[in-house]
Amino acid sequence: MLSGKKVFLRAVELEDSRIISAWLNDRDTNINLDIIYPLSRRYADSYVLSSEEEASKRIFVIDNQDRKPIGLFIIDKIKWEYRNCEIGIVIYDKNQRGKGLGEDALRTGLDFIFNEMNMNLVYLHVLSDNKAALNLYRKLGFEFEGELRDRIYKNGKYHNLIVMSKKREEDII
């Protein structure tokens, strides 16, 4: 388990599958994510298992100080040869947003990725109108890499997808 100042990042357990199933089907949150269809409980089970079965993926549950699960931190597409990976972060519990927990989870995750997994570069995709996430990534030193046009379709309109990345030597402020 990884300890931050405000959150813990721990291994995902099969027992988390129920809440993860509810989270993955949260359409308000999915507006910001590349999830389209309703997803079954079985999908949630296999998603949880993929964290240990797939060498290129690690899923962490973000717990708050009361040890209540509030979100997920995902390390995906781990490329050991190039020492890079993609990340995703979601605070699913809406009452827990805006309290510095997402930032602390991301700081904790990045420290682990650079200083324990020995990655060189971390990248991510974010919808161009997701102000909260863009601000968070900029705050932690992610650089703009490019904008993929019309890559996502939500709510009857196309959205651009921004790619950002951060290299190991680019210090977290």
Ligand SMILES: CC(C)(COP(=O)(O)OP(=O)(O)OC[C@H]1O[C@@H](n2cnc3c(N)ncnc32)[C@H](O)[C@@H]1OP(=O)(O)O)[C@@H](O)C(=O)NCCC(=O)NCCS
């Ligand atoms: C994006 C997200 C992870 C941020 O987590 P959070 O815990 O709510 O954010 P924090 O309270 O830690 O805020 C950290 C920084 O993020 C930015 N931020 C957070 N919420 C914001 C908002 N509503 N508007 C603008 N900036 C915001 C700010 O830069 C903030 O720093 P500041 O407090 O010094 O201004 C969270 O809002 C979330 O899960 N959203 C839905 C899913 C999502 O969009 N995930 C990212 C997909 S790419």
